[in-house]
Amino acid sequence: MTSEPNITHDSFTLTREIAASPAQVFACWADPMLKRRWFVESDGPEWQTADYALDFRTGGTETGRFELSEGPGAGEHRQIAHFLDIADDHRIVYAYTMAINGRIHSASLATVTFASTGSNRTHLTFHEQMTVIGDSDGVKGRRHGWIHLLNALEHTLKEAA
Template sequence: MSSRSVTHTTFTIERRYAAPPARVFAAWADPPTKRRWFAMPESWVGKHHELDFRVGGRELNRGGPPGGTVHTMDARFHEIVKGERIVYAYDLLLDETLISVSLATIELRADGDGTVMVFTEQGAFLDGHEQPATREHGTGLLLDALGAFVDGAAVEA
């Protein structure tokens, strides 16, 4: 029998974007728009993304490096308050191995002409497959990509 472990963690990342809340919200909600900033590396193969942005809807993001491990994010939306809040739970798998289960909350609030976004994740990291600090760092990079996109792109609200 293999050794099993779980590490529980919570992290919060705050970002300020020059774009208004409606634009930031749309970047999470619109499938073609989200694919533009939430993309996997260009070199990855087998890329698949689907987004059914509604309460009870699913987001699936899958792909991996050529000949390497397939990364899968499988999410369900639990609450959506247009322009203000998104709550979803997601599983992260490497090939068929479940490495974590997380609850994520995105809060948006107007700040002058821009938006303050607070992203909070509560996670159960399983069997040492990923360290929470690595996830927090990767999430920060994604939120930076979101900022670059919404601050410089015309996204339909």
């Protein structure tokens, strides 16, 4: 009998064509108020935010603690991210861990790119490479979560226009 967790690897890519300039889309990741709108405040009432902080710079961090009150993932979800490389309006690369009730269940490298595809048009690519550690909803759950978040990002941009 062993308590060592199973470890697997996976990745996924999401793309969006967005009716805004790369600078406007990038600002949604860089500006703490805009980021909070789509990244923190877009979840349903079953999610409560215990704390959230964004220090957007190379070497900076993003941390959050979120409580889910119901369902199989109920408990405290904690995110710790480190920004590894930022090229304004072009690229954000960061690594992050997700933990539930104190147990890290994934470590990821996220690469986000912003490419102009015309006047006020941006092709956004979100690529996540994951190490999944022990029990986790894995790449399926993470992909589902990011589809929801990118929908919320587009909604935030429309509101700000």
